[in-house]
Amino acid sequence: MIEFKQVSKKYPTGQLALYNINLTLEAGEMVFITGHSGAGKSTLLKLVAMLERPTKGEVLIGGRSLSKLGRSQIPNYRRRIGFIFQDPHLLYDRTVFDNIALPLRIAGMGQSETRRRVQAALDKVGLTGRENTFPLMLSAGEKQRVGIARAMVNKPTIILADEPTGNLDPELAQDIMFTFAQFNELGATVMIASHDHALVERMKKRTIVLQKVD
Amino acid sequence: MTTPTNKKVAPKRNTSTTANPFSAWWNQQASAIKFSMERLWFNPASTWITLAAIAIALSLPTSLHLLLKNMQTLTADKREVPTITLFLKQSVSEQQAKDRAELLSELPEIDNVRVVTREEALADFRKITGFAQTLETLDANPLPHVLILTPRLSLLGGEDMDVEDLSKKLKAYSEVDDLQIDVEWVQRLRGILRIAERIVLVVSILLGMTVLLVVGNTIRLDIENRKEEIRVTQLIGATNAYIRRPFIYNGIWLGLFGGVLSLVIVHVALLFLVEPVTQLAKLYGSTFTLSGIDVLMTLQILLASSVLGVIGSWLAVGRYLWQSDDAIK
Numbered sequence: 001m002i003e004f005k006q007v008s009k010k011y012p013t014g015q016l017a018l019y020n021i022n023l024t025l026e027a028g029e030m031v032f033i034t035g036h037s038g039a040g041k042s043t044l045l046k047l048v049a050m051l052e053r054p055t056k057g058e059v060l061i062g063g064r065s066l067s068k069l070g071r072s073q074i075p076n077y078r079r080r081i082g083f084i085f086q087d088p089h090l091l092y093d094r095t096v097f098d099n100i101a102l103p104l105r106i107a108g109m110g111q112s113e114t115r116r117r118v119q120a121a122l123d124k125v126g127l128t129g130r131e132n133t134f135p136l137m138l139s140a141g142e143k144q145r146v147g148i149a150r151a152m153v154n155k156p157t158i159i160l161a162d163e164p165t166g167n168l169d170p171e172l173a174q175d176i177m178f179t180f181a182q183f184n185e186l187g188a189t190v191m192i193a194s195h196d197h198a199l200v201e202r203m204k205k206r207t208i209v210l211q212k213v214d
Numbered sequence: 215m216t217t218p219t220n221k222k223v224a225p226k227r228n229t230s231t232t233a234n235p236f237s238a239w240w241n242q243q244a245s246a247i248k249f250s251m252e253r254l255w256f257n258p259a260s261t262w263i264t265l266a267a268i269a270i271a272l273s274l275p276t277s278l279h280l281l282l283k284n285m286q287t288l289t290a291d292k293r294e295v296p297t298i299t300l301f302l303k304q305s306v307s308e309q310q311a312k313d314r315a316e317l318l319s320e321l322p323e324i325d326n327v328r329v330v331t332r333e334e335a336l337a338d339f340r341k342i343t344g345f346a347q348t349l350e351t352l353d354a355n356p357l358p359h360v361l362i363l364t365p366r367l368s369l370l371g372g373e374d375m376d377v378e379d380l381s382k383k384l385k386a387y388s389e390v391d392d393l394q395i396d397v398e399w400v401q402r403l404r405g406i407l408r409i410a411e412r413i414v415l416v417v418s419i420l421l422g423m424t425v426l427l428v429v430g431n432t433i434r435l436d437i438e439n440r441k442e443e444i445r446v447t448q449l450i451g452a453t454n455a456y457i458r459r460p461f462i463y464n465g466i467w468l469g470l471f472g473g474v475l476s477l478v479i480v481h482v483a484l485l486f487l488v489e490p491v492t493q494l495a496k497l498y499g500s501t502f503t504l505s506g507i508d509v510l511m512t513l514q515i516l517l518a519s520s521v522l523g524v525i526g527s528w529l530a531v532g533r534y535l536w537q538s539d540d541a542i543k
Contacts, residue, residue, distance in 0.1 A: 051449070072453075079451035089446045093256075105245050106452045108238025150450070 001027035001189050002048060002158070007057035009043050017043040021057070023208065027157075030181065030190040032200045035210030041193035044210070045160045048191065049083050050074055061158070079107060082156035082188075086163040088147025090135040096122075096146050097131035103154045121149040125179060141172045148176065152183060159183055161192045165199065177203055242456065250463035253436070261468075264432045268472025271425050272519055273479040275418035276507070280480065282410055284505055285403075300361040300384060303391040308332075311359040314389050323365055323380050330360040358391060377401075422522055429468050429526030433461050437534050444538070454535050461531045462524055469523020473516045480507060 002025040009018040017040040025031060033041045046052040047059050050066055058065045069077055090099050100121055104114045122128050125145040135143055144164060165173035177199060184190045194200055200207055254261050302311055308331050319327040335357040340346050384393055444457055484506050495502040
């Protein structure tokens with residue numbers, strides 16, 4: 001499903017984030033990416049989401065190289081991906097409902113279907129009844145869960161999460177990891193970058209450790 | 215027995231979230247319209263200021279245009295228009311004068327001919343205070359028959375204004391003693407109006423550009439405020455068209471409502487002018503009334519202002535997207 005072929009990424013600043021990565025993920029697999037900060041975990045995820053392009057090598061999704069994707073095809077490709085950021089990047093002038101509905105609105109989905117899907121997503125992350133709340137009134141954990149609901153709501157085939165539990169208490173972090181596992185069981189390919197070793201070990205999934213290159 | 219239909223069909227497991235393309239397109243338009251409308255009231259004070267700026271910029275060329283149009287109708291008004299007066303020789307009888315008038319009215323250059331007999335002229339003259347007594351002292355009517363011709367306006371408006379030729383032709387008739395042409399002022403006025411038309415055009419273009427810049431700048435600020443939102447929507451798969459759409463609608467609303475407001479301003483200004491203008495016209499013995507903005511012109515103004523709004527916002531968003539595209543690369 002996701003394949004890295006001799007991928008290197010060097011930022012314009014001269015920083016070498018990834019060097020010669022070869023990695024294959026099967027469809028429906030769930031993997032953790034760990035490693036020290038600065039080891040390139042975020043960069044790896046960004047390459048899949050096409051937020052960055054590799055300087056060498058290629059990333060293949062479903063057998064197709066991302067480098068062959070034209071600029072106009074990127075939006076469509078991104079709709080198949082749910083990206084969860086460490087900071088959930090919510091829109092603070094809109095309700096929880098509108099935040100979660102965003103990907104569906106981008107896809108042009110009708111009102112009733114949107115409502116149904118958003119409710120289902122809220123239900124899944126345990127925020128039922130909070131749809132008319134504004135993000136400022138939510139706790140960090142709740143915000144993170146809104147971010148997850150937004151990433152899930154259009155049933156993406158690939159889920160990428162960059163330190164999704166970074167600033168959550170352990171219990172909540174565990175809950176959220178289980179939510180990801182649930183999505184994985186429903187068929188999504190999941191990649192999670194995390195430095196929380198204890199938590200990663202408890203999940204008993206394939207773990208990829210990135211070494212810092214110097 | 216009818217089979218009970220299960221209304222709540224289990225949702226299909228379908229990873230594709232797009233409905234059929236048309237309804238998806240429609241849903242996107244509808245939500246962009248709704249969102250951009252709400253956005254206008256998000257910061258009412260700044261919206262009103264922007265609308266006022268647009269309205270003022272639009273009402274200036276509109277009122278200049280109206281002024282011009284009114285002056286043109288003034289010169290096109292039959293009663294006001296210029297005449298060529300033919301003074302016939304004393305020897306010409308009233309019947310001959312009327313025959314000549316008949317013939318003249320057949321000429322292509324002439325719109326109509328009025329005969330003023332010497333008796334009528336005398337009666338008119340007598341009405342003018344102070345002359346009645348003077349006239350008493352005369353034993354015979356010294357006035358000739360007079361033909362008053364109204365030339366066709368197309369002749370006056372044309373590039374080669376053959377008024378000279380016409381006057382030569384008229385002078386050649388044996389009945390004609392003298393003639394007096396009263397058309398020069400119209401020709402001059404028309405010349406001035408043609409220059410004024412150009413000025414209005416230039417002013418319109420400049421102020422149209424002002425509207426463009428006002429809308430563009432407003433949208434640019436809005437984009438600046440919503441950078442984060444744009445970035446997030448791009449990350450979750452928004453196309454450039456999707457990002458552009460609410461801003462374009464925003465531009466349409468600014469242009470359209472600015473246009474409506476400018477129409478209100480011009481209408482109020484007209485109301486303010488109607489009374490003194492009618493009074494002045496009355497002093498000149500004219501029934502001239504100010505012509506206002508008709509339906510067609512209203513639609514033209516609204517269309518033009520909306521189009522300016524679209525162009526202004528398109529430029530602002532285009533510039534931003536172009537820059538951000540480069541940034542992603």
